Amino acid sequence: MLILGRRDVKAVLDGADGAVLRTVRDTYVAHARGETSVPHSVFLRFPDDDRNRIIGLPAYVGGARPVAAMKWIASFPGNIGHGLERASAAILLNRVDDGRPVALVEGSVISARRTAASAAVAAEELTVGAPDDVRTGVTLIGCGVINAEVLRFLRAKLPAVADVALFDLDAGRARAFADRIRRPDLRVEVHERIDTALAAHRIVSLATTAGTPHLTTAACRPGTVVLHLSLRDLAPESILVATNVVDDADHVCRAATSCELAEQRSGGRDFIAAELGAVLARRATVPYDPHAVTVFSPFGLGILDAAVAAHVLDTAASRGLGTHLPDFLTD
Template sequence: MVMLNLERGRQLLYLSKAQIEALHFSADDVRDAVEAAFLEKAAGRVEMPPKPGIQPSPDAFIHAMPAYLAGMGAAGMKWVSGFPGNRRFGLPYITGLLILNCPETGVPLAVMDCTWITEKRTAAATAVAVLRLALERVERMAIIGAGVQGRANADALRRVRPSIREIAVFDPSSEARETFEQEVSSWGLRVEQAGSPQDAVSEAGIVVTCAPIVKNPKPVVLPEWLKPGCVVASLDFDATVTPAVAHAVDGMWVDDGEQFEYYRRHGHFAGMPTSYQELAALVSSGNPQAAPDRRYLVVNLGLALEDMAVALALYRRAVAKGIGTVLPC
């Protein structure tokens, strides 16, 4: 193992997805980085404007996601796209690149694939919330959307709630359900391919929704489906969870209020409450909120602060291990 010696401003590091995977950055490593980022946010040391974007087609997006975490020395931007139709080309729904900058000089330190980062940090943010809101002995989890995020969240949540024994999954694609079952059952968990969203959600202590984000959503999850003590993590904006759920639960958290309101102004979250709490405050409080008679909703939009915290940790490990491709600036 040879540590890289990069000449700042004249060389940068490129990390492909395969090179990132070779760093063996664990789910716990990702969660630690994400938790640290939320603590930075709670302390007021994060600059993160709402993500501007373009829409090449009605249900597709390409977003710019910049962030600066002063206390961690992390700065940069993720340029990420989500195209639901990519499956027909054999391509992932989410693709993109991340640029990590030196906060002292502004020069680029690294360019890296962002599909791995997006997958893992999104699931880690769910785990951060579940650690503080879900009952400790929950045994059944429901996942709506059996794609990459469905599998990543199943993996992240079984680690923070090892009591989980069964996962009910719903997805309109039988291929996606089969892939989900094949992977998740290999971890020793029982997988039930539910015939409907309601069948999946009923009796689940944790519900994760991760369907594609669409311009004209048709949400289906209703409050009467949710049992006491249940935590719902909505990762797909308003695609799956109805506003009625938000009004019926005993507490609602969002990962960032400014971005939540930004998307409300751009047509999402019609009918959703205007009163809620932020996840960063929950993390910094140190007070878990789980209760057997209370139901909670977490709306995680996905934040650039998570990306930059994880990217910086990956960059440092790559330099230390001598992994990556050195390019001239």
């Protein structure tokens, strides 16, 4: 058993955004081709506590580098007020020939980066054919770890991005975030109102801790692509009038997401235009629509964690990183 802590994971992934983007894209395509297995996530909740949760995401990815894994990720929003990160996670990887566990990997860094990479892959694909100015700015709603990663991965995919609009319910947090990301080639503006932030740019990333819908897309300009990463921000009415792309329809229409509420409201899933993997594999098309809002709602498939964790494991092992426990499975 190889144990890889946060420092080991970052040693592999820092400066490796291109590898993460390729891994995420390839995994979506493998999913579209039926080369994966993704059982539904398991939500562990606590009595008299509707805010905190721990989620288990089992997954298998086939292909040239097969891997089976389980991500166990806790979301405790109150941590932020105590100076701790909201999410903490561990990923257990198993061999697929004999089922034996081979690695325990710190998972919060992997989780944040695969989420951001999926957003960047979607943003690039869903703005193909858009006017050039669509790819020059982004609005970030929620000034936390996820949107910090989204900005970096977006700029890797869309290097023309040079303007950022920020909004957070905690204005001080938004200003501190602005100070961290500001640089000579990046113009940053903190907005006091969410509607002006939503209208500022035609790529919008929603990464909040909202448990129920609190937004519509009414303030978004036509042609906006919304990366609905936190899944529960948008009112079902906004989902139903948008062009919707998801990572997996069966996964995203559950657990009280905005998509599930839209399904309940409409009585079906006809509002979903395509799954991202099918678009990337050229099995479906979702042309850029300058007259409508397009929403990407990714449930966050465990196959992405499994594939990126396998990359981390292979690279770390080749570099001699981590702590090896040779007797983990023996007396």
